[in-house]
Amino acid sequence: MSEKSFIVPHDFTSVADIALEHAIATAKPLKAEVQLVHVVSKENQIHEANEKLASIVDKYASSGVKIVPNVRIGNIFEDIGDFASEHEAELIFMGTHGAHGWQHVTGSHALKVVTNSSVPFIIVQEKLVKPTGYDSIVVPMDLNKETKQKLTIVSRLAKYFGSKVHVVIPDESDDFLKHQVKSNIVFANRFFKDRGVDMQHAIISRSGFDKEVVKYAVSVDADLIAIMNLNRNSFLNALSSNYEQYIITNDALIPALIVNPVYKEGYGQSILFS
Numbered sequence: 001m002s003e004k005s006f007i008v009p010h011d012f013t014s015v016a017d018i019a020l021e022h023a024i025a026t027a028k029p030l031k032a033e034v035q036l037v038h039v040v041s042k043e044n045q046i047h048e049a050n051e052k053l054a055s056i057v058d059k060y061a062s063s064g065v066k067i068v069p070n071v072r073i074g075n076i077f078e079d080i081g082d083f084a085s086e087h088e089a090e091l092i093f094m095g096t097h098g099a100h101g102w103q104h105v106t107g108s109h110a111l112k113v114v115t116n117s118s119v120p121f122i123i124v125q126e127k128l129v130k131p132t133g134y135d136s137i138v139v140p141m142d143l144n145k146e147t148k149q150k151l152t153i154v155s156r157l158a159k160y161f162g163s164k165v166h167v168v169i170p171d172e173s174d175d176f177l178k179h180q181v182k183s184n185i186v187f188a189n190r191f192f193k194d195r196g197v198d199m200q201h202a203i204i205s206r207s208g209f210d211k212e213v214v215k216y217a218v219s220v221d222a223d224l225i226a227i228m229n230l231n232r233n234s235f236l237n238a239l240s241s242n243y244e245q246y247i248i249t250n251d252a253l254i255p256a257l258i259v260n261p262v263y264k265e266g267y268g269q270s271i272l273f274s
Helices: 014-030 043-059 076-086 098-116 145-161 175-194 209-219 235-241 243-248
Strands: 005-009 033-040 067-073 089-095 121-124 136-140 164-170 198-204 224-228 256-259
Touching (some): 014 033, 014 121, 014 145, 033 043, 033 076, 043 067, 067 076, 076 089, 145 224, 164 209, 175 198, 198 209, 209 224, 243 256
Parallel strands (some): 005 033, 005 089, 089 121, 136 224
């Protein structure tokens, strides 16, 4: 498939429409198409679902983005990986209603999908995307080597939207860790500078890092917070453990970009993110 492709699972809720609007805003500068997906459990539900999807496509017909409706029988949260592979998807946009909605709307199947998929997710809440897209992106960086992988997709998005990138790093008291933090800042600065992306950095409190990240994101009017999922074996545990869950379901309703680390070559190292 030559066209870039984004996926939006749609359950006919308002937050799914918001996820679609985020996908459209991102698709425009990339000339990507959007695959709109709804799943039914029975064959006799297909006709009604097709009519509803057609109405949504008509609603956004003037967006300038090709939106392709898809109705499948089954469970989208079990099949989404296959669907993403079929369409060589580069991003999946999914809506959630915060902490409760994240578990209620997506369930354990979706958490497993996020964990096992090398395709990045953008999880959105009830917050509309700006007409200019993601003008301000906050990128928390820790001392895990995998954390640098998200810089590539962030730099791509920043180039497309003319975004300012804000790298935030925890304030470490240990001298060795302080040196590592400084090395990460130097690395990030060089990485973004080489790609023509405007970046600034801030060192914030290590205590309550998740809350400090969101607090900082609010202060710079961030449109996106980019995080890694380093708990490949159990994303549910990662979310319940603190940091990732707090970022994804933050009270400021800032969308979260979730990137799973890639440990080997293969699907997911797309032309958009490579």
